[in-house]
Amino acid sequence: PVAKVRSTAEAVLLHPQSRNAHGPHVILSTMYHPQGRTAFLASDETWRWRFRWLETWREPFWRGLIRYLALNRLRRSDYRFDLSTDLSSYAIGERIGITARVRDEGFEPLLADSYQLTWVAPDGRRSTLQLPREEPGVFGGSLLATEIGPYRFWLEDPADASATPRSPRIVSVSSPSLETDDAVLDELLLQRIAARSGGRYERLENVADLLASFDDPKRERPLDEPEREEIWAGFGPLSLLTLLAAAEWILRKRRNLV
Template identity: 30%
Template structure:
């Protein structure tokens, strides 16, 4: 039966999904035909709870590919799906597989646990012949039904099954071109991948060639090398490319029937705040001097208190106020004005 499943995937373009659990997990498939389909390496994989390791609650982190994958599309847009994903209940178990196979693509990973290749992959898949093989390293997605029913739990599994079934539906395609992203920033490498669902159509020379073209630039050829351990998967990278929209197409050999396989991607200018991430020390020194201050780094901050100017003395006690009406000059001025008025009235005979 295992051999039949393997042939169903590799030869007939079917899909297979492995879900690990505490009692039943892929370790039982060591040395069987199904081990070839798994996108993880079983040599150093293990069940953490079986060896007494406690697992804290966690929420898987989606990779760039995972956020763009239809499997994790819970909302109307990628941003809405990300918000829903952050609100799902945490999980409490995972199968530990430190290494993935070279052709595997990771959709979700552990936020903190790491292996020999970085963060532990929790949700990943690979092309296996004409079909796809997916592996989920956790089995408690039922927790997502809390206060939501089947809204997200059911949607997740239905979309995962549709994703795997699509291999069967597109099995008529003779070749597929993929990029690891749809959008890149200037300076980022563009990883290209060509897969032939029917291994018999793959080039016998061990490499495939694609043509990359952008409006305003001449076409550029990139050679993709065969992925070790596969017959029908070829990968390569374009170190960098200017901004713009690009088209990728497969060049012969082989000569295929039907439309030529193509793919598209976009290169954008990086955000300005990331173009220069080093501290601009000369500018900071200039601004500090212009404002009457001084520039310090964490290494020189110990002298800050010593460099502060000595404060000026400010008297705290003041003399009591003197009322204006209690002074002799004011009284004399008042009497002078009254006397002057009386004299003027006397002369004018107004008295």
């Protein structure tokens, strides 16, 4: 196993148990080098995944990994510039994390102290933001999302002002939804609501006790009409009807009327 993941790499899969002084052993990691994204897999035994499950897991894994590495290269209009955000959608009030990877004309990491980011707010207002250098060729910063709608970001080449925007990105900002963002049951809040409204809070497993606690008095309603009883449903009428039907059938058989 490798000793540790590089500072410019991103660990995707870590071993759940095996570790060293630097932390868990890296199983899968990715990084930019030098014009695109590369991947490192610390195992050559993915063929074992075919046992019992055939291609259920192995083929989608390799297909997804190759697509992830290839699409990043195909989507880049200029290999010297790459702009990314930590998320594709945000809630209003959150900070948009921005990372720009820029190389000079010799495809070496740019050593400038900062790099300018151009962005357009949902209302059409255009502004710039200086991203400080985090490491050679990598510049990062953040922007507060104050409006609902799409935010557009791109980089520009200082050596070619007439060039098209480099590595454009669009992120969406929407209203926060506490109900979907935090779906954990807040029992304390429900208990306070029940207490203030004069109600009672019970968990679902205690619903039987809750129903038993209801005091539902017996209700009686007098009947104005006399109780009716269907005569035909009694034993006598039913026997008479059966006897008549049998007599008719016997008579028809004897007289050859069938």
